[in-house]
Amino acid sequence: xxxxxxLWAAGPLVVVVAYLALREYADRARSLEAxxxxxxxxxxxxxxxxxxxxxxRVACYVTVxxxxxxxxxxxxxxxxxTRAGEPxxxxxxRPAP
Amino acid sequence: xxxxxxxxxxxxxxxxRLAVRAAFLAGGLVAFAVGLPALHVDAADLEARGxxxxxxQRRRRHLVRRMREGGVRPADxxxxxxxFKGEYAFGTYAMTGYALTNIALDAPETRAEALEVxxxxxxxxxxxxxxxxxxGQWGAPALATLDEDRGRVAYLGHLxxxxxxxxxxxxxxxxxxxxxxxxxTLARRMRARPHRHVETYPRETYTMDNVVAVASLEVAxxxxxxxxxxxxxxxxxxxxxxxLDPTTGLIVFAVDEETGAPRQRGRGSAAGWASFFLPMxxxxxxxxxxxxxxxxxxxxxxxxxxLREYHPDDPNAGWGDIDSGPVLVWGVSATGFAxxxxxxxxxxxxxxxxxxxxxxxGVSRDEGDERRYVAAPLxxxxxxxxxxxxxxxxxxxxxxxxx
Numbered sequence: 001x002x003x004x005x006x007l008w009a010a011g012p013l014v015v016v017v018a019y020l021a022l023r024e025y026a027d028r029a030r031s032l033e034a035x036x037x038x039x040x041x042x043x044x045x046x047x048x049x050x051x052x053x054x055x056x057r058v059a060c061y062v063t064v065x066x067x068x069x070x071x072x073x074x075x076x077x078x079x080x081x082t083r084a085g086e087p088x089x090x091x092x093x094r095p096a097p
Numbered sequence: 098x099x100x101x102x103x104x105x106x107x108x109x110x111x112x113x114r115l116a117v118r119a120a121f122l123a124g125g126l127v128a129f130a131v132g133l134p135a136l137h138v139d140a141a142d143l144e145a146r147g148x149x150x151x152x153x154q155r156r157r158r159h160l161v162r163r164m165r166e167g168g169v170r171p172a173d174x175x176x177x178x179x180x181f182k183g184e185y186a187f188g189t190y191a192m193t194g195y196a197l198t199n200i201a202l203d204a205p206e207t208r209a210e211a212l213e214v215x216x217x218x219x220x221x222x223x224x225x226x227x228x229x230x231x232x233g234q235w236g237a238p239a240l241a242t243l244d245e246d247r248g249r250v251a252y253l254g255h256l257x258x259x260x261x262x263x264x265x266x267x268x269x270x271x272x273x274x275x276x277x278x279x280x281x282t283l284a285r286r287m288r289a290r291p292h293r294h295v296e297t298y299p300r301e302t303y304t305m306d307n308v309v310a311v312a313s314l315e316v317a318x319x320x321x322x323x324x325x326x327x328x329x330x331x332x333x334x335x336x337x338x339x340x341l342d343p344t345t346g347l348i349v350f351a352v353d354e355e356t357g358a359p360r361q362r363g364r365g366s367a368a369g370w371a372s373f374f375l376p377m378x379x380x381x382x383x384x385x386x387x388x389x390x391x392x393x394x395x396x397x398x399x400x401x402x403x404l405r406e407y408h409p410d411d412p413n414a415g416w417g418d419i420d421s422g423p424v425l426v427w428g429v430s431a432t433g434f435a436x437x438x439x440x441x442x443x444x445x446x447x448x449x450x451x452x453x454x455x456x457x458x459g460v461s462r463d464e465g466d467e468r469r470y471v472a473a474p475l476x477x478x479x480x481x482x483x484x485x486x487x488x489x490x491x492x493x494x495x496x497x498x499x500x
Contacts, residue, residue, distance in 0.1 A: 023460060027471045050472055054458060058129055065128020070121035077117070081107035
């Protein structure tokens with residue numbers, strides 16, 4: 001697998017894992033409750049945690065959805081460029097446009 | 098031996114790279130806007146089955162377990178203000194009770210458990226720990242001073258509504274004496290004021306606490322055979338005549354105890370709150386209030402919808418207070434409470450948007466046969482469950498008219 005393909009596959013995976021891990025932490029720390037004054041904790045730190053969980057969740061959807069559309073498009077464009085650069089496969093074959 | 102050179106890997110042109118980035122962005126936004134509501138929000142099931150829907154049943158199990166395990170105590174709450182500690186804890190119990198009542202009416206198999214938990218909630222609400230927020234403001238426990246003619250409308254209103262809900266679900270007569278005494282106290286205190294609004298705390302009179310008390314009178318009439326309709330009509334008449342915000346037509350937030358004049362303007366958190374309690378005793382007025390909230394406060398952004406806390410012309414607009422929660426144009430309380438309005442008035446589009454927003458900021462998580470919002474406190478969990486399951490408690494509720 002090329003580095004390019006690894007990035008497409010691993011990028012969304014990293015974001016999803018980070019989201020799940022931070023959600024777990026926020027759940028245990030009752031982050032938003034602390035922000036709202038409904039449980040004990042440092043409200044500033046917990047506000048950042050709560051905001052990060054929500055943003056990471058949005059990022060999960062964006063990176064996974066984006067990769068699902070953009071990766072195949074990039075593969076298709078590269079395949080087309082490769083085909084365009086190849087020599088004719090047989091005498092008399094028409095060159096790629 | 099002749100060395101064979103690999104051809105250079107193909108590369109994309111600048112225009113193609115831009116196309117890939119645009120596709121990434123478009124795919125990501127579509128996945129977010131469509132995927133999040135589609136995967137986590139089932140507005141159609143909620144609309145069709147209400148309290149019997151899968152989402153509601155999972156959240157009900159979580160809430161019931163948490164309340165049985167001890168619920169929430171004022172001391173558990175991190176805010177430094179003692180009054181708000183008590184209010185938050187008290188609100189958690191009250192909202193849980195209303196949610197379980199709604200659900201039991203949609204899913205009769207939960208009725209026995211709802212009754213059991215309602216008794217638990219009522220017992221807790223009468224303990225010094227949970228009644229203390231009110232007693233602290235007035236200097237004595239509410240239930241020890243029922244003969245007096247002033248105040249405590251928030252504590253007594255919720256207690257009375259829960260007593261009525263318990264009886265409505267088929268609870269026995271063991272609390273009838275208390276129910277009768279609290280009902281009579283609230284009615285007497287309302288009649289003692291020309292504006293029919295009772296103080297929550299000394300010199301503090303809030304319309305939305307009174308809405309709960311009036312709803313509790315309507316439910317008491319239903320289950321006990323009393324008749325408070327003339328008093329309810331007087332309360333509505335005064336509110337319509339003197340307490341509507343001239344800009345929005347919404348019920349104002351507070352009332353001057355001496356003069357009965359409006360204090361503050363109509364606000365989203367109050368409009369949302371009213372959308373749950375007002376239909377209990379005056380469905381026509383509730384429809385008017387909901388229409389006003391819809392026109393002046395409701396908004397939409399992609400798949401998400403919310404309710405503003407303040408009208409743009411409101412000079413008191415800010416980042417919110419203890420009642421509104423955080424306000425970023427839309428208010429947390431306003432949007433959450435108004436889920437009841439969207440359900441009661443069949444506002445499908447708004448309901449789906451509100452549920453999507455609740456999911457965005459709440460972050461649902463399943464554990465076993467339970468579901469909960471990771472980013473919501475137990476109070477938020479109870480409020481959302483209550484508002485999602487809003488429904489009439491009997492056929493024709495709120496449609497009664499004086500001759």
